[in-house]
Amino acid sequence: MTADSDSPQAPARKVRPRKGGLWPWLHRMGAPATFFAASQRWLPWLWALAIMALVAGSVWGLAFAPADYQQGNSFRIIYVHVPAAILAQSCFMLLAVCALIFLVWKIKLADMVATAAAPVGALMTALALFSGSVWGIPTWGTWWIWDARLTSMLIQLFLYLGVIVLRGSFASRDSGSRAASILALVGMVNIPIIKYSVDWWSTLHQPATFTLSEAPPMPASMWIPLLMMVIGFYALFGALVLMRTRVEVLRRESRKQWVRDLLSPSSRARPDAAVVATEGDKS
């Protein structure tokens, strides 16, 4: 039973999403049409949260947080570095979860989310690596050090690239999706092993800033903006992935009736949706 079989009934029933519990709600959301309509309502909230948290966090963190007694102002790069690094790892987890949902329950929307999220995750990994090496110049005196965390981040970037490239190299989209999903799951099993072996191999990097069990070892005026930046990055990531997923939904479902109805002149067509539709017509 695929997600598409739900799509005709979902708009007709007009049930509020809150009714019926989480599981039926998730099931309805698995239908691309329902997801497309619902995500349009979520997007403004996500963008608002992202912009508010990012602006507040970066102004507070960059201008008002006290300078570090050892590193001076150069420590402020953590307000970009740490959120990017956290996102880079969360995104791979998202890829693996989507891969599992796609392979087990054949819910195509999960694969669309994975397609949309992988490049954003790779970008976050690259951002974490770049900001880390910029921070390395004043602190360690070198752009690159074969330190455990840097190395495992670099390996993770390669894993992302592998997933993205593997998806693109199949002629049939379904094969590419399944191959990328299998590789994402294999990568997920391997990430902890890679992390621990690289840690074991060499370490210069300081331990994790945030742990769930203890309060962070820095003053609140330093970590509260950091927390805001992390929330902002998550919201930004969510908004970006959601938008990219919506485009992916339109691209894949461009022959379905609901997309045609959506894009017909009588309805209120969004500009980015129209671009996708013309692309689909040309091919």
Add this chain to the structure above:
Amino acid sequence: MNHELLTALPEAPPTSSLAGAFKATLARDLRQALRRRSELINPLVFFALVITLFPLGISPDKALLATLAPGLLWVAALLATLLSLDGLFRQDLEDGSLEQLLLTPQPLPLLVLAKVAGHWLLTGLPLALMAPLLGVMLGLPSGAFGVLIASLALGSMSLSLIGAIGAALTVGLRRGGVLLSLIILPLYIPVLIFGAGAVQSAVNGMPSLAHLAILGAMLALALLLAPLAIAAGLRLSING
């Protein structure tokens, strides 16, 4: 040795038992490989050639080479394994026997495990046995030879298993080779770290059993999970 191998393994038995299917697949792979011996020595020659390049590229200084030797030997053996992986399923895909493998009533992960075992016997094990010879040329202390063989033999089994996942995913693609290295090399890193670490600690006169134990743990995990991923990859390469 070849003839012993051939006679020790029975001809494909007409049973449908799991062990019978495993043995038949393994025996078929070994028999086929031994009929094309020139391909068998390719990874070994590659291994020797790469090791020859390092003194030429770095320095013939014996002390320097000896400190680099554990890592060099391990990296070269890893690349030789990677090189041999592209052909693991390709021949079978082209002559259609891979489809027959998928159609057999026995579970595919088990049959795939037999194929990987064959790959290890013909690539990983010879590489491990050849490594001390190249170790001599790099000035590796002779006390580390035992650990070198053991670590390569253990580690290359994991390399074959992990690499076969990539081989299965890319076997249907025209240009799978480069892609194979891109998706497999990051996954090889833990094996490399502990394999080279084992040899390094043996060179330093420290016990290397801990490294070998971790290599063994990785192998246990790979034995458990990799066949499932390989089987899934082959299914999609055939059906997709």
